[in-house]
Amino acid sequence: MRLKQIYMRKRMQQIRHHLAPVLENMGMKAYLGTKAGCYYVEFETPEGRSPLALAFPPNPDGGRPSWSEAFTEYTDQRFEKLGKTGWKHRREWGQICLPLVREGEGPVDVEELFSVIAHKLRHYGITPFERVDKELKSQTLAHIFWAVGKEIPSLAIVRIPIEDHEFPDEDWAKWDALTFMDHEGRRIHMCHAHGYQKGPIYADGEKIGEIDATHSHYYSASAKLAYRLAHGQVSDKLLIVTDIW
Structure with missing residues (x-):
């Protein structure tokens, strides 16, 4: 586990270095987390979050988090009312997951890979945080x-x-x-x-x-x-x- 964390820190260094221009331009920072056994990198500003995230699935052989296995995850989340209760739930309306590197493409071209990620971040923009008094999170x-x-x-x-x-x-x-x-x-x-x-x-x-x-x-x-x-x-x-x- 410690070895995976070390490799993931290196991936974060790569992300912050190669995406520095687009992150600075959009006022975003990259944050690392985990969900469902995957390492997730999400991009946020003080006012909102990119609907795009990078995911590194667990390696079945216990190896390091790899760009060849990573994928982008686009999630459309918006609040929906719960009847006339005054409560809302942040509902997931759709999700698209795409590999960053197609199978059989050979060695990873890091510059091209980050160019694709930067383009997607600019394309999807920022989804503003909507704060509600009565949010049902479940x-x-x-x-x-x-x-x-x-x-x-x-x-x-x-x-x-x-x-x-x-x-x-x-x-x-x-x-x-x-x-x-x-x-x-x-x-x-x-x-x-x-x-x-x-x-x-x-x-x-x-x-x-x-x-x-x-x-x-x-x-x-x-x-x-x-x-x-x-x-x-x-x-x-x-x-x-x-x-x-």
Whole structure:
């Protein structure tokens, strides 16, 4: 792992050196992060972010992050309203991933490679940061809301403290939650927070199940569960979403 980090630091030095003119002209800085096992390089200004990122996937042989394996990732993200709740979710409308070096092209031409990256950065420009007071960050809950919002008229969005958290009063230490009254008159909270694999489901404060956010194909199961709770087609036993479908 340490060897990979050393090589990635060298890649960042290359990026900052070769892209210096376009970064300076656009007022951007390059930042390194990780996501889904990949090293990601993103470009930001104080006012916004480029929709273009560079990704270095994990090498199956455990080798160094390589330009021959790297790709550009263009992501179209815009806020969408969540009904009439006053909340919004930063929705991913589309994504395009393209390799920087085509298979069989031979040795990497570094100057040409960075010329392509610089052109794309100028072409896509900067997407301004849009700050909203009520942002639902959980993609899982957003998709559940869009699936059942019209079927559950009382559906609302709130934040509730994460149980036993060290800083319960901070917004970042709270669950985002979809809340509604179930068929028995109980107050339901379906909870999740960005970055968590699972979130609890409460009925009048008592945990009765979990939302599984490990894969997008669980969204529909969670939406069906919300519908069943609201309309009286579910038992009181502990509900683990992945177990009932």
